[in-house]
Amino acid sequence: MEASAQSRKEQAGDFESPGPTLTFSNISYAVNLKKTFSIKKGEEKWILQNVSGIMKPGMNALLGPTGSGKTSLLDVLAHRKNPKGIKSGQVQLNGQFVDSSSHQPSAYVVQDDILMGTLSVRENLEFSANLRLSKKEYNAEERQKKVNEVIQELGLQDCASTKIGTEFLRGISGGERKRCSIGMELITSPSLLFLDEPTTGLDANTANSIMHLLYMLSRNSRTIIFSIHQPRYSIFRLFDSLTLMNKGQIIYQGPGAEALDYFTEIGFKCEPYNNPSDFFLDVINGAIQHKCNQCFLIVRHLKCGRTMKNFLRNPQTSVVQVFMMIFFGILNGLIFFQIPNTMPEALQNSKVKDYLTLFLRLVIHPCYRQYKFILNRHENSSGYYRTSAYFLSKILIDLIPNRIIPIFGLAAISYFMIGLKEDVTSFFLFILTISLTSLAAVSLAFFVSASANTFAAANALIAIPYVLMMVFGGFLVNLNGMLNWLSWLKWISIFRYGLDALAINELKGQIFYSNLTLFYGEAYLDQQGINHSTWGFWQNEVALFCMTIVFMFLAFVQLLTVNKWK
Numbered sequence: 001m002e003a004s005a006q007s008r009k010e011q012a013g014d015f016e017s018p019g020p021t022l023t024f025s026n027i028s029y030a031v032n033l034k035k036t037f038s039i040k041k042g043e044e045k046w047i048l049q050n051v052s053g054i055m056k057p058g059m060n061a062l063l064g065p066t067g068s069g070k071t072s073l074l075d076v077l078a079h080r081k082n083p084k085g086i087k088s089g090q091v092q093l094n095g096q097f098v099d100s101s102s103h104q105p106s107a108y109v110v111q112d113d114i115l116m117g118t119l120s121v122r123e124n125l126e127f128s129a130n131l132r133l134s135k136k137e138y139n140a141e142e143r144q145k146k147v148n149e150v151i152q153e154l155g156l157q158d159c160a161s162t163k164i165g166t167e168f169l170r171g172i173s174g175g176e177r178k179r180c181s182i183g184m185e186l187i188t189s190p191s192l193l194f195l196d197e198p199t200t201g202l203d204a205n206t207a208n209s210i211m212h213l214l215y216m217l218s219r220n221s222r223t224i225i226f227s228i229h230q231p232r233y234s235i236f237r238l239f240d241s242l243t244l245m246n247k248g249q250i251i252y253q254g255p256g257a258e259a260l261d262y263f264t265e266i267g268f269k270c271e272p273y274n275n276p277s278d279f280f281l282d283v284i285n286g287a288i289q290h291k292c293n294q295c296f297l298i299v300r301h302l303k304c305g306r307t308m309k310n311f312l313r314n315p316q317t318s319v320v321q322v323f324m325m326i327f328f329g330i331l332n333g334l335i336f337f338q339i340p341n342t343m344p345e346a347l348q349n350s351k352v353k354d355y356l357t358l359f360l361r362l363v364i365h366p367c368y369r370q371y372k373f374i375l376n377r378h379e380n381s382s383g384y385y386r387t388s389a390y391f392l393s394k395i396l397i398d399l400i401p402n403r404i405i406p407i408f409g410l411a412a413i414s415y416f417m418i419g420l421k422e423d424v425t426s427f428f429l430f431i432l433t434i435s436l437t438s439l440a441a442v443s444l445a446f447f448v449s450a451s452a453n454t455f456a457a458a459n460a461l462i463a464i465p466y467v468l469m470m471v472f473g474g475f476l477v478n479l480n481g482m483l484n485w486l487s488w489l490k491w492i493s494i495f496r497y498g499l500d501a502l503a504i505n506e507l508k509g510q511i512f513y514s515n516l517t518l519f520y521g522e523a524y525l526d527q528q529g530i531n532h533s534t535w536g537f538w539q540n541e542v543a544l545f546c547m548t549i550v551f552m553f554l555a556f557v558q559l560l561t562v563n564k565w566k
């Protein structure tokens with residue numbers, strides 16, 4: 001009868017009267033790792049890093065792997081930590097700031113029972129009442145009444161006279177023991193109840209019954225906040241709010257019932273029949289991979305180290321890039337094999353651009369498919385890591401193996417097969433030019449993809465600047481003959497800067513002979529309107545470099561904006 005009333009209440013899910021709301025913001029907590037006997041200030045270990053959240057009336061679970069900071073957060077919220085260690089943050093109860101000096105209507109049930117084994121359940125509760133209830137407010141009769149109420153509420157009637165038990169004395173069961181520990185705290189009628197791992201050491205059924213008890217308490221003017229390890233599904237269902245922690249940070253906070261949808265949305269799908277709490281811990285521990293193949297991401301604290309590990313453990317992409325570039329390098333070399341022999345003809349027919357163009361296309365084309373930042377947008381909004389850390393690691397560890405090294409291979413193979421200028425300086429300027437061209441193109445792609453919400457949008461958006469740059473880069477139209485009012489577009493063309501620099505590098509100072517006719521490289525450059533002075537060459541490199549910086553900066557700003565939307 002009592003059980004069915006209980007289950008009716010649970011199903012209704014409503015509160016007889018709601019408990020208080022606890023909010024906390026930017027809490028950072030560190031401990032000093034001072035060596036024993038040392039007078040020197042030790043190194044600080046950060047245990048909580050800028051955590052914020054809200055604990056509403058009902059059941060608030062803190063879940064996370066061992067060492068993630070659940071107990072520490074619980075302690076900070078309950079003002080049980082040394083204030084010296086709390087580096088920042090505030091706690092509010094129903095909108096009022098509270099600190100260790102405030103009188104807070106809270107109680108804390110610790111992991112290890114503090115019961116006296118040689119006393120009975122009732123005697124332990126009386127002990128708590130005698131010590132903790134003020135004699136002014138509660139006379140002996142009222143204290144006794146309070147003890148009886150607690151015994152009733154926790155269903156301890158049958159074992160009230162039984163001793164708790166010690167190593168030598170068989171006492172009450174584990175579940176009853178835990179109930180009694182909770183009762184020791186309920187004596188003071190707290191509206192906020194903290195519990196550190198209330199189910200630890202209990203068998204599944206006992207854990208279930210303790211959590212149902214807490215659920216019932218939470219429906220009656222109490223806000224329950226507790227840490228818990230891998231609860232079974234029947235327990236998980238009781239959580240009104242779930243806070244998932246990892247390495248001192250909160251990675252999810254929200255209704256327990258919505259957590260699975262949230263993880264599915266960001267790419268982590270829980271298999272049917274898998275227990276949600278096991279699934280969350282597997283995701284945090286990296287045992288479950290992101291569903292998207294393009295990002296080999298495992299959600300952990302994924303800063304530079306992660307990207308480096310990613311690269312080292314998944315070198316396939318970079319290896320494929322290198323092979324592709326070698327293949328295209330040889331193909332390019334074969335198509336334009338020893339072109340200087342036919343250069344006069346090429347110069348006459350303005351075909352000299354063709355081979356340079358092919359280079360640039362091969363270099364630039366793969367660049368614009370840089371959509372990984374879109375993935376980062378989602379990961380960022382999930383708050384997995386700092387944008388700056390990811391951004392820098394991406395640039396250092398992704399761009400070098402995936403862009404610069406393959407391009408170096410392509411350039412080296414083609415350069416000698418085509419038979420371009422046999423001069424060390426020209427070779428390295430050639431490499432520099434196509435590397436900068438590639439970087440500028442990648443940066444533009446980063447910016448566009450960081451600005452787009454979906455792959456489809458990025459795909460469509462990225463095509464526009466590339467087509468415009470191609471048109472106004474001098475590939476399809478001679479810029480001299482272009483309508484004046486459109487000529488400004490050439491100043492924003494990555495292709496034009498790349499092409500002009502390559503043309504100057506190759507043709508300046510060259511004289512070609514054909515049928516006793518001399519062809520001067522400079523004459524061709526003049527005809528194309530390309531400034532071949534020293535500054536004329538370097539202005540292209542500077543422009544490419546500046547474009548890289550500007551696009552990277554804009555991409556970074558876009559990612560920061562995404563963070564603010566959280």
Ligand SMILES: Nc1ncnc2c1ncn2[C@@H]1O[C@H](COP(=O)(O)OP(=O)(O)OP(=O)(O)O)[C@@H](O)[C@H]1O
Nearest residue numbers: 031045047064065066067068069070071072073227
């Ligand atoms: N006083 C301390 N000195 C040094 N390290 C500490 C101290 N207190 C906590 N830590 C460390 O802080 C981290 C978080 O500890 P905490 O007990 O809050 O984690 P937890 O998630 O509750 O772990 P568990 O589930 O195992 O109880 C752990 O790595 C722990 O070793």
